[in-house]
Amino acid sequence: MLKYSKVFRRFLISYIVILIIPSIGGYMSYRTSIAVTESISIENSVIQLQKSQEILERRIAEVEGLTRQLAVNPELNVLLNERGRETNVYGIWRTMRNVLTFGQTNDFLQDYYIYLANYDLVLTPGSSYRPEHYYEIFHYNDLPQAEWKKQVLEKTHRSEIRPLSAFVSKGAQTSVITYMQSLPLDSFNDSSPAVVVVIIDEKIIASLLSGLTERYGGWVHISDAAGKTIVLQGKDEPYMNKLNTDSSFDKGKVSQFYRDDLVITTRSDTNGWVYQAGIPRSILLENANRIKYMSWLITGGALFLGLLAGLVLAYRNSAPINRMLSVMKEQFGKEETAEQSEFDFLSGNIANMITKNKLLESELHRQLPLVRDAFIKRLTAGEFESREEIVSAAAQADIGLNQGTGYAGIIQINGYSGMDSVEILNELNAARLLVKQALAALIGPLPMADMGSDKMVCLFFSGSGESAADQEVAVTHIMENLAQLVLKEYRISVQAGFGGYFASVTEVSGSFEQAKQALEYAVYMNKKGITWNHEARIKNSTYYYPLDTEQRLMSTLRAGELAEATRIIDAIFAQNLGERELSIEMKHQLIGEMKGTFLKLLDQKTFMESPLFESAKRRIIDISSTEPLDHIQAGFHAIMEGLCGYITNKKKDAHTQIIKQIYQYTEEMYSDSELTLYRVAEHVERPEKYISQLFKEVTGVNYSDHLVKVRMDQAAILLKDSRYTVDEIAARVGYNSSHSFRRAFKRLTGISPSTYRQSYAE
Secondary structure (H helix, E strand, O other): OOOOHHHHHHHHHHHHHHHHHHHHHHHHHHHHHHHHHHHHHHHHHHHHHHHHHHHHHHHHHHHHHHHHHHHOOHHHHHHHHOOOOOOOHHHHHHHHHHOOOHHHHOHHHOOEEEEEOOOOEEEOOOOEEOHHHHHHHEEEOOOOHHHHHHHHHOOOOOOEEEEEEEEEEOOEEEEEEEEEEEEOOOOOOOOOOEEEEEEEEHHHHHHHOHHHHHHHOOEEEEEOOOOOEEEEEOOOHHHHHHHHHOOOOOOOOOEEEEOOEEEEEEEOOOOOOEEEEEEEHHHHOHHHHHHHHHHHHHHHHHHHHHHHHHHHHHHHHHHHHHHHHHHHHHHHOOOHHHHHHHHHHHHHHHHHHHHHHHHHHHHHHHHHHHHHHHHHHHHHHOOOOOHHHHHHHHHHOOOOOOOOOEEEEEEEEOOOOOOOOHHHHHHHHHHHHHHHHHHHHHHOOOOEEEOOOOEEEEEEEOOOOOOHHHHHHHHHHHHHHHHHHHHHHHOOOEEEEEOOOEOOHHHHHHHHHHHHHHHHHHHHOOOOEEEEHHHHOOOOOOOOOOHHHHHHHHHHHHOOOHHHHHHHHHHHHHHHHHOOOOOHHHHHHHHHHHHHHHHHHHOOHHHHOOOOHHHHHHHHHHOOOOOOHHHHHHHHHHHHHHHHHHHHHHHHHHHHHHHHHHHHHHHHHOOOOOOOHHHHHHHHOOOHHHHHHHHHHHHOOOHHHHHHHHHHHHHHHHHOOOOOOHHHHHHHOOOOOHHHHHHHHHHHHOOOHHHHHHHHHO
């Protein structure tokens, strides 16, 4: 132990120092964990309250949507416009059947009615009443019947909400808020033909906020813009009045501690409602106390085990070092000159290898931007024919495609339109570089390429589990930050146009074309910031079927890529008949042009020689643009399945023919020692890498192994004939070295050539 004491002590001291670091940081991490846990809890509570707010506002918006649907309902409008006639019983029955079923998908619409002034009639989803009869079953505690008719039924309302009120529903006491809207929507008189009244139970609203009250044991309070209570759970009105009038409580803060509660406050930009939630402080610090206990337990255990491990490792690591030092002294002596020469030899060669490696890396890095730029331009231009080709090119350019979905966009530097002097171009080059650096600083490396002197194309690929809507919000946030950053730092003004979501890397070009349209729209409308394609969308008088989409569809079908062709066809239908408003004539023209694409494809030599030419042509012609869209789309799918199936079978036949040629050529040329895969590829007129992959896929073995087997089979035949020596046989089967032949023969058969000949003779 004395022999290793010096090195041992150095190792042990270093391990002890490392172990002291966690013990010093233990207390700091504990204090930090409390703050972080409290911050996370506050953040989660704020997010939960905001989500509940979004859900509630969305439900209220659906209630408003109901009134818009009723305003344009023809049956209800007939009832509203009838004057001086007997009661239209049939019309009222049809209205109750067709109109009063809208609330089946929204629990806020479970209890509503329509009051028809000309009939003095209340229509509910289940029945119809005279106002006085309805009031007997459903009424407010604080409104007499006459006052109810005056304030609710006979008054003109424009999206009014009556605050929380005590209410009797079929004898049961509850509390409700009331949404009121007069019909028609443009009613301006003191009275209107009809009023839609939606009664929303407080319990339904409170159920949306149950996570805060049940999970944390807190309270929730919602009030309207006038301060009147909409929902109150967990506290009473006096407490809330005291809270909101207390000068120590800041109503402008999102989160703050008041007494023993964390109070979270948000305000709706839509209707001015104020949402407040309170969470007990003890619940927030529950996780922090658990972390405190676990931190001390883990830190103490780690120190004890670490000290034991340090003793063991210090000995184990010091022993081999001392042994190596003793061996080096025995081999090279105690003089430092011998050790110095060995070090110089190793360091010189290692330094030389490192230098060459760095030169190679430098050259590759210098070429990489050019490769990336070319890849992005080809991708946005739609020049790739298959997804596999795109994936291979992306790997070569060191560009990660992630899920292969996302958005394409164009960033334009403003203020340089029509300027093309040398000074302006130099300034634009610098501006583009600054914008790229700013964008990289915001989100890291991003696939980008220059598009002219004042534009750049950029691709945002989705991460794992990221939806299209989430990514659109994230991209919008990034571009807004970019515009603010470059304007503030460099006085550069930018605007951007983004296309629609591409569900596959083969659809990037379509998203890019949409981005160009969006940017053109933004420039035309002088719209600053980011413009999405769906924001620029207007009613289209024509269809969208660009030439590059047609060419990509034809190329995909010629390659037999059924899945990709199906995706393109579905995208065309979605783009034109889902996202656009085409006239019947434009729809007919679109279907006709798509049929023309398939007919042009059939006229090519590949399909003209096929047995399915006539049947496919007849099926294309038989597609009628007057049929339902799903029938037309299914018809194109069926035609594509037939064409791609033919191409796939043709490829298999071609592959089989190539393999036969390789077999035949190998049988003829196996005795040539210069026979290689390159010679075989040259003979069948295909690339060497293609032949290697094809032979492996079809036969299951490498070509080199097949060549060895052919040569050994011929060698086995010649070994049965005693006229040839082993050396002569080696030369006859293509080996320049008899030693290599013997080794290959034994590796394949398990015995040497001489033993094989002897066993055959015996």
